[in-house]
Amino acid sequence: MKNKRVIDEGRDIELAAELIRLGARLQVLEAETKLSREKLLRLYKEIQGKSPPKGMLPFSTDWFMTWQPNIHASLFIGIYRSLLKASELGDVEAIIKAYRLYLEHCTAHEIEAVLSITRAWRLVKFFDAHMLATAPCTRCNGHYVVHTYDLTKDYVCGLCDVPSRAGKTKDRAAAAAA
Amino acid sequence: MKQAQLLEEIREANLSYLMLAQRMLRDDREQGMFRLGLAEEVADIVANLSPAQILKIAASNMLMCSFRFTDDIVWNLLTSHSKDAKLSGLHASLLMAAQPATVAA
Numbered sequence: 001m002k003n004k005r006v007i008d009e010g011r012d013i014e015l016a017a018e019l020i021r022l023g024a025r026l027q028v029l030e031a032e033t034k035l036s037r038e039k040l041l042r043l044y045k046e047i048q049g050k051s052p053p054k055g056m057l058p059f060s061t062d063w064f065m066t067w068q069p070n071i072h073a074s075l076f077i078g079i080y081r082s083l084l085k086a087s088e089l090g091d092v093e094a095i096i097k098a099y100r101l102y103l104e105h106c107t108a109h110e111i112e113a114v115l116s117i118t119r120a121w122r123l124v125k126f127f128d129a130h131m132l133a134t135a136p137c138t139r140c141n142g143h144y145v146v147h148t149y150d151l152t153k154d155y156v157c158g159l160c161d162v163p164s165r166a167g168k169t170k171d172r173a174a175a176a177a178a
Numbered sequence: 179m180k181q182a183q184l185l186e187e188i189r190e191a192n193l194s195y196l197m198l199a200q201r202m203l204r205d206d207r208e209q210g211m212f213r214l215g216l217a218e219e220v221a222d223i224v225a226n227l228s229p230a231q232i233l234k235i236a237a238s239n240m241l242m243c244s245f246r247f248t249d250d251i252v253w254n255l256l257t258s259h260s261k262d263a264k265l266s267g268l269h270a271s272l273l274m275a276a277q278p279a280t281v282a283a
Contacts, residue, residue: 071268071269071272074272075268075271075272075275078272078275078276079212079275081276082212082275082276082277083208083211083212086208086211086212086216086217086218087207087208087211087218089208093208094208097206097208097209097212100209101209101212105268105271108267109264109267109268109271110264111264111268140251140269140273141249141251141273142269142272142273142276143276159265159268159269159272162265
């Protein structure tokens with residue numbers, strides 16, 4: 001579907017540019033704007049100075065279940081929901097604003113932003129499709145990302161009950177030794 | 179004398195809080211609401227205050243800002259030294275982000 005009005009196209013270009021600057025993949029742009037593929041490609045090259053990565057988007061919900069991504073995803077979805085609840089933002093605007101706030105949290109706590117904008121967008125789509133949901137942790141009452149049909153009566157989050165090897169990656173060990 | 183100084187300090191805190199809140203809401207309404215924990219009604223009131231009104235409110239003997247988090251888990255996470263600091267900071271942000279906004283009564 002093409003934009004009928006120039007003013008709508010202008011808004012779409014602005015939106016696409018913002019998403020590209022945040023590092024979104026082409027598929028996200030195609031889904032969220034009505035711009036043609038050629039235009040998006042050109043825009044991507046102008047902003048990033050290179051061609052967009054090819055291939056499919058990550059499509060698995062399981063990634064969000066692993067320890068660190070789960071925490072980051074839960075943080076993001078918490079921010080996203082607060083924004084949506086408090087105001088009448090559109091979905092994409094809320095994703096962009098929530099993602100900015102999420103990045104801010106990461107810089108404030110000096111941690112690596114595990115969640116990319118594309119993943120964050122995917123996460124929201126998984127929620128819309130009822131493939132993922134949140135469950136409250138029985139200890140801290142925080143809401144965490146789970147599969148929709150998981151049994152969550154006695155759910156304890158990965159932060160209250162940290163797995164023994166969690167976060168102990170090769171990179172960290174190398175950083176600590178250096 | 180001490181009382182007068184206290185009132186003066188309250189006035190200063192009120193003034194900078196209200197001015198900061200207003201600036202945040204005017205710069206980016208939704209982001210400001212999230213950071214301040216405000217609902218739309220209150221946010222609109224604050225954003226539309228005139229400088230004279232802000233001065234008047236600030237001169238009250240009541241503090242205009244209050245503690246948002248009544249959950250002791252959040253406080254423990256923010257103040258604990260024992261655990262991994264980065265992790266408890268992240269945990270605290272996660273719990274704080276989910277707090278409902280203050281709604282005008």
